[in-house]
Amino acid sequence: MKNKIILLFVLVFFFQVNNVFSQGCEEEVATSTSASAEDKPVTMRMFGYIQSQYDYTFSDPAVNSFGFKRARIGVTGKVLKDFSYYFMMEASPFIGGVGSTYLMDAFVTYEKYNWARVSVGSFKQPFSLEVATPCFALTTIDRSIVADQLVSPQRDYGLMLLGGNKYTKFKYAVALMNGRGLNVKDNNNKKDIVGRATYKLFDFLSVGGSFRYGYPNNDTDTRTTFGGEFAANIKKLSIQGEYIYDEGDYNRAAGGGCGATPVELGEKRDGAYIMLTYDLPNNFQPVFKYEYFDPNIDVKKIGYQEMMTIGVNYFFNDYIRLQVNYQAHIETDINIDNDMLLAQVQVRF
Numbered sequence: 213m214k215n216k217i218i219l220l221f222v223l224v225f226f227f228q229v230n231n232v233f234s235q236g237c238e239e240e241v242a243t244s245t246s247a248s249a250e251d252k253p254v255t256m257r258m259f260g261y262i263q264s265q266y267d268y269t270f271s272d273p274a275v276n277s278f279g280f281k282r283a284r285i286g287v288t289g290k291v292l293k294d295f296s297y298y299f300m301m302e303a304s305p306f307i308g309g310v311g312s313t314y315l316m317d318a319f320v321t322y323e324k325y326n327w328a329r330v331s332v333g334s335f336k337q338p339f340s341l342e343v344a345t346p347c348f349a350l351t352t353i354d355r356s357i358v359a360d361q362l363v364s365p366q367r368d369y370g371l372m373l374l375g376g377n378k379y380t381k382f383k384y385a386v387a388l389m390n391g392r393g394l395n396v397k398d399n400n401n402k403k404d405i406v407g408r409a410t411y412k413l414f415d416f417l418s419v420g421g422s423f424r425y426g427y428p429n430n431d432t433d434t435r436t437t438f439g440g441e442f443a444a445n446i447k448k449l450s451i452q453g454e455y456i457y458d459e460g461d462y463n464r465a466a467g468g469g470c471g472a473t474p475v476e477l478g479e480k481r482d483g484a485y486i487m488l489t490y491d492l493p494n495n496f497q498p499v500f501k502y503e504y505f506d507p508n509i510d511v512k513k514i515g516y517q518e519m520m521t522i523g524v525n526y527f528f529n530d531y532i533r534l535q536v537n538y539q540a541h542i543e544t545d546i547n548i549d550n551d552m553l554l555a556q557v558q559v560r561f
Contacts, residue, residue: 235335235372235385236298236317237284237346260285261348261560263304268553280304281556282347282470286317294324298335307471314395316367327375334369334394338385338408339422341441341454342485347470351489352521353537353554357505358483360472362437362458365393370403384409391426393466402427410441417444422456433461453486475515478508489525497525499537518542531560 263281268274286300300317319333336343342350342359343366354360370389376382384407391404404426412418422439436459443452459480466474485503492498501521508515523537539552 256287256289258287263556263558265556270551271549279306296321329374331372336367337406338387339363339406340439351499352501353535353556356485356503358456362456365466367394381412391428400427400431402431416446428461428463435460448491450489455484457482475507480509481507495527499523513545516544533558
């Protein structure tokens, strides 16, 4: 771990700054086409963030703990005019279950054509609005249960074709992926097809959809997943929601997203969430989120989950943020004392 971190810092001193990419953990920015940019064949930008967190579970007896949600560092930049790269490592021992620093994203992109860029390597699957949202920009501390459980693995190895950017009304991404996740080799000859497309209907409203068809464990048993999403911004009010349906086989070893504990799934499963925020003066942002997740549609009650998240975000500036969330878990069969209070301080660089 120490040698890997030192190597990153050494590399940073030899290069300069450039753009970042949406299929990783940094926000997308427009690619420069100026003459000065073309004259610089190699550039580099270092980025990262740390999320220190405190969890308190209202169980009997109560449980509380300090830890890191995420601790990530990476570099991104350009090599020649039309080729860019992105590299990121995860250093938090609480993510991925590997207990040490590991490679999370590493891909090369040919980006000569805005509507036909090509990426190859390790990156996020192009599925779901909340999964596509950079981890440092999540409105709540945890992603929705359905995104963590059904969009799994959230990262994988593959080849992706994508088009559009944050300035275009239409954006799409289609990927051919192993379907097994990070840190493991593929165990079959079939590949997963994963895609997402969004369209900005109005200045305040965007809608989109996602799909996946794959072979998570062998060359025979398949998995099919569909998702729908919307995002609305009306002055200081923001509303977004998603619905995800999933059926068929699944990879039990892939784990949940961002360290979430995976649950046993039935043949058919689904879930959804809706989230509201309002920007108040003095950098305060209250948030409300309601979600449900059904791991087995054919079996009622058992495993079904509902949760309400009530919280507030406070932005010290563009690089430092405090989040406080209260998660009220709602069981429909047997009541369990498992509500949680989460607090997180994030620093970006």
